[in-house]
Amino acid sequence: MKYISTRGNAPELSFTEAMLTGLARDGGLYVPKKIPTMTHDEIAGLAGLSYEEIAFRVMKPFIGDSFTDEEFQGIIGRAYAGFRHDARAPLVQLAPNHYLLELFHGPTLAFKDFAMQLIGQLFQFELARRKERVTIVGATSGDTGSAAIEAFRGLKNVDVFILFPNGRVSDIQRKQMTTPDDANVHALALEGDFDDCQARLKDMFNDFEFRDGVKLAGVNSINWARVLAQVVYFFSSAVSLGAPHRKVSFTVPTGNFGDIFAGYIAKKMGLPIEKLVIATNQNDILHRTMQTGAYTKQGVTPSISPSMDIQVSSNFERALFDAYDRDGAAVAQLMDELKEGSFTISQGAMEALREQFVSGRATEAETKDTIKSEFAASGEVLCPHSAVGVKVGHEYQSEVPMITLATAHPAKFPDAVEMAMGTRPALPAHMQDMMGQEERMCKVPNQLPLLQTIIKDRIASR
Numbered sequence: 001m002k003y004i005s006t007r008g009n010a011p012e013l014s015f016t017e018a019m020l021t022g023l024a025r026d027g028g029l030y031v032p033k034k035i036p037t038m039t040h041d042e043i044a045g046l047a048g049l050s051y052e053e054i055a056f057r058v059m060k061p062f063i064g065d066s067f068t069d070e071e072f073q074g075i076i077g078r079a080y081a082g083f084r085h086d087a088r089a090p091l092v093q094l095a096p097n098h099y100l101l102e103l104f105h106g107p108t109l110a111f112k113d114f115a116m117q118l119i120g121q122l123f124q125f126e127l128a129r130r131k132e133r134v135t136i137v138g139a140t141s142g143d144t145g146s147a148a149i150e151a152f153r154g155l156k157n158v159d160v161f162i163l164f165p166n167g168r169v170s171d172i173q174r175k176q177m178t179t180p181d182d183a184n185v186h187a188l189a190l191e192g193d194f195d196d197c198q199a200r201l202k203d204m205f206n207d208f209e210f211r212d213g214v215k216l217a218g219v220n221s222i223n224w225a226r227v228l229a230q231v232v233y234f235f236s237s238a239v240s241l242g243a244p245h246r247k248v249s250f251t252v253p254t255g256n257f258g259d260i261f262a263g264y265i266a267k268k269m270g271l272p273i274e275k276l277v278i279a280t281n282q283n284d285i286l287h288r289t290m291q292t293g294a295y296t297k298q299g300v301t302p303s304i305s306p307s308m309d310i311q312v313s314s315n316f317e318r319a320l321f322d323a324y325d326r327d328g329a330a331v332a333q334l335m336d337e338l339k340e341g342s343f344t345i346s347q348g349a350m351e352a353l354r355e356q357f358v359s360g361r362a363t364e365a366e367t368k369d370t371i372k373s374e375f376a377a378s379g380e381v382l383c384p385h386s387a388v389g390v391k392v393g394h395e396y397q398s399e400v401p402m403i404t405l406a407t408a409h410p411a412k413f414p415d416a417v418e419m420a421m422g423t424r425p426a427l428p429a430h431m432q433d434m435m436g437q438e439e440r441m442c443k444v445p446n447q448l449p450l451l452q453t454i455i456k457d458r459i460a461s462r
């Protein structure tokens, strides 16, 4: 299995090479040269299996001969052993034909653990085999950072630097990043918003001297291995509701387009998905794009669902690549235009996108109303991101079962939940200790050379 860049101008890589590289050297994102498919019988055969066994069968065709079956099974087993629910990704019913996929039973209480715990195990295995070390730099709107730190803390051949927007993450998100005291963990509070963090990260990848000098690796959702890990729960949940004999639809609270793109891959692999619904908060660039065909940046307006406060949605590039019939030059041209603030998608590509995706948005008031009304209707306490999904999911309900992804535990966003429904969700016991612990972080300006110096100094002094 080979991986190619969405901008058509970078070397083809194997699975492990694409995983260790992150961003392609032409600025593009790696995607499989060909999407493997599963037959109706192979999908039917997933029914009743453990999450780990489903993960093995779904991901195996994508990894080629990078690992033996025993090695890959060991990696998957270790990745999900720390989850606090035997089903890993349980489904609960909200209403007739509307289900919630709870993706928050991992160590940091958000769905990012599914990908990050797996990536941590994959990196550890592969770096030990190659006798190499890497510097991981990640940008986060809150949940990626804590999930990455939890997955990589204490590992010998990895330093992990996390850039987060100073003052724009919740207290719990910040503490999850600043309280681990492992010497290889570095939390950097950047003066700016999430798009600034992501832009500086991309700058570092495009500075080849720095990139090669520190052996930079990326674990943001631009990393193909993360998308792949997320494909699994689309299969596990659909099969438990009767797929492939019965179709299902999914609604995905979306920011960087990683999670919903994983759903698209599941569909391409043969999972019978009727609708893939993009749900955005008031930062609705993706919803506007689906309606108008113009992808136009506006400023980010902070919301109560901060992990979706994004205007440059990195993984959308992967969807564009397919919508433009895998024409890397066309994608590179659009991304060039985006530097000026916007691009317009061709009519043909827009038709292709609309065949795969529909979209909706939730305002702040609608998000709060949904938290309140869903608790009254089903007793389920939603985090604000999941509430955006449930609001939009209801709008697209039909006779086909709708599965809405619950992307974080409500206790991760206690202020928003309390504001909406009057009671404060309790933090699970294993996380309560953290709140009193000492924080370590470094405030940094939004300036590339300074950031690079800080990173080089920190590595040198270890």
Ligand SMILES: *Cc1c(COP(=O)(O)O)cnc(C)c1O
Residues within 6 Å of the ligand: 110, 111, 112, 143, 144, 221, 253, 254, 255, 256, 257, 258, 259, 260, 307, 308, 385, 386, 407, 408
């Ligand atoms: C990251 C995140 C999202 C958005 O996911 P994308 O893959 O970036 O679209 C939604 N909700 C929560 C809680 C998140 O942490």
